[in-house]
Amino acid sequence: MPSPKVIIKLKRDKPIRNQHPWIFSGAIDKVQDANAGDVVTVVDSGNNFLARGYYNPSSQIRVRILSWQDEAIDDDWWENKLRQALSARQVQLQQVDDGKSVAFRLINAENDYLPGLIADYYSGWIVIQALTLFIDHHKQQIARMLMDMLNARGVYERSDVDVRKHEGLSSETGTLIGLPPPQSIEFEHDAGFKMSVDIQTGHKTGFYLDQQQNHVAFKELVASRPEKVRILNCFAYTGAFTVAALATGNAEVVSVDSSREALELAEANINLNGLDGNNAQLVQANCFDYLRDAELSGESFDFVILDPPKFAHNKQQVERASRGYKDLNMHAFRLIRPGGYLMTYSCSGAISRDLFQKIVFGALADTGKQAQIVRHLSANDDHPVALTFPEGEYLKGLLLRVI
Ligand code: SAH
16 A cells, blocks of 8 residues: 655755754655555655655645654554653643642643644643544544543533634534533642633633643732732633732732623633632723723823733734834823833744734833833743744743833
């Protein structure tokens, strides 16, 4: 039986040898006997083995690499790869063993050498996203293996993401194995409070797990302040930063989001933790408008958080996105009292950390204020970035002290 093969053009093999996991159409000379979703052997122009990956002619990323070794992609391979990803989450797995209801990322796709596969854990439930055709074909097997490894109650699929269109796939959601999840699941956040999530309809897989340690850092910062602080949490979603601040007993927080459902959950999360609702104002608004209006009405805050959604989905959108980030940050700077802090993020993969810092600098320059970088912020440790895959570093942030 002929085995599917992808032959790389002369002198286009270097990124593959350097273990970048994507092969674009332009690097490919010939494709032999391969159908969409097949495992293929990738060879250089001299027919030397380079890698084994999976193929999809619908996507500009024709091949995603599964291994740089000449090995079979069989059940043992899957088992090893999943276990390798889990072995990087031993602290969290120990918490699960100890009966704690934690939430964390299990598998971070390309960055855990499993391209196209996201898996998160929430108090006994696993949520997976199959971003590519090959992973879609294998999702039942993956679900079964993860369910066994974690002794989970059920595995729910949240493959309702736009990137699947590039693979010729439509949205799919539903229980893959085990019990269907309840509408709300509670977990113990690393910052020492409870959070309720809806894994069936919430953003991403229900929660922004990538921000968990930043919620912890924010709570510590608020707790360290000598006096009660006034905080503006823009793009608050279900209130993780809000609850983190309120839990210190040292804050009053205005939380702004355009989504009513998100704010309802934020309110539920405040109540779930027995926190004083009098210190929490929830505002359904566009943050761009809110910031402008707050400035006009002479408001001021000790802390402002800006954690907007992805503004740039590709390189073409970078310029427009940059203007958006600049606008937000400029208005935020103006609202911050002397000695106050700005925690500002971009989760656009197309905007580098360097560029983001330049944009924020540009925003500051327009205000005539000064600011110091206190800390560079990144995604949680359970969202590692493969060193050979810079595209994996999408979340970047700055904690700034404004003078
Ligand atoms: N900081 C949150 C995550 C924010 S996600 C956390 O740590 O959990 C981004 C949020 O921005 C979403 O809740 C979305 O509803 C909201 N959003 C998107 N565009 C908006 C806009 N223009 N104004 C206000 N909220 C917006």
